[in-house]
Amino acid sequence: MEIQGCVALVTGGNRGIGEGFVDELLAQGAAKIYVAARKLADGEAAAARDARLVPIALDVTDEGQVAAAAELAGDVNLLVNNAGAFSMQTLLGAPSLAALRAEIETNYIGLVSMVRAFAPVLKANGGGCVVNVLSAGAIVSVPGMGGYSPSKFAARAASDALRAELAPQGTHVAALIVGSVDTRMAAHVTHVKKSSPQDIGKAGLLAARHSINEHDTDAHAISVRAHLARDPGGLAAAMAQAVQGGK
Template structure:
């Protein structure tokens, strides 16, 4: 889709990758609704801050009413609690699934009729290389992102007849607050990831692989999982 003159809604736009996505959309000539749980934390020039909590249905519906001209939805908001599935707090596991799976689903369900009514457009779901790679220490995050990948593929098929493309962004660690403890040489520049993501949306690609880690892991999906050792 053409991003110039698009009307975009970016969730989690107050920091990290979401902030870069919102800023670059403005640079490309889009009208941008920068959504966050606390819109007062959005400090970007040229955007329209709106309140949207992906775990709060009323805030989602209100945002869809406000951004009634939307043609692009970027499901970027998410959390990581670094919770293992068996040893971790089950409420943290539920929170990750609520935020990283049910949240984007609820936002997409609210905005899909809006985008279709405006002549079609696109949805970008920010996923992760952990959609495909599932380390035990990040079990809850990986499970939620794997589910979000399945959601993305199914929703793509549902929305295609309505003139809406659906793309999945896969990336490893980025230099953001979520990955603060990861060595710098293992992290991608979120500004570059945002540029790759938006180019992929313009091209209508179903999957956007933003770094070498994602490309390598995607190519390895047919391999037999490693055997756990005692």
């Protein structure tokens, strides 16, 4: 996957990790980048800084908008599934199932919906690559993350299945395991050093360029995977203690 000269679409591209991807795509010479945001005004504001940025209104949970985006952005050869939802509620502590449904709809079903819609586009443009922005919560169940962690587990499994299905058309699927990043979504995290959104964008484009299946993007993600390999029982106990009010 060549980044220079590529045409990319980044969901949730107006802020956070999505904006980090946009920054890195610009720096590495992408020809055009569709900046997708739920509100067109947010996309327009984010796209105003460079002529290569094209704003697009896109809610990944709306199949009609997803289909319209695939029709509009028919020149895409790099799809970055970054849009995400995180309610900061536990599975039993949430007042209803609404937050869980939103997380599953956005983080898992929305991701699959985007790949289904853009698979023919990617094929027509030579194969290209899909980059799925996941989480360390996709390899370790984090009770405090409620439906977010299970949704990312599902998205990780979907990434493996989609990679197998898309391989015959020359489309690679890269899954990113992301730790703590300096974004609004992670504002509550204070106990670990956070990476910048641009660092995650750079790691994601590296995974696309070198056809890496699953890539730990930052020091925190690497440490979580190492802890899981070294002491899975201890990590599970620590997660349980944390949700029960301990450190």
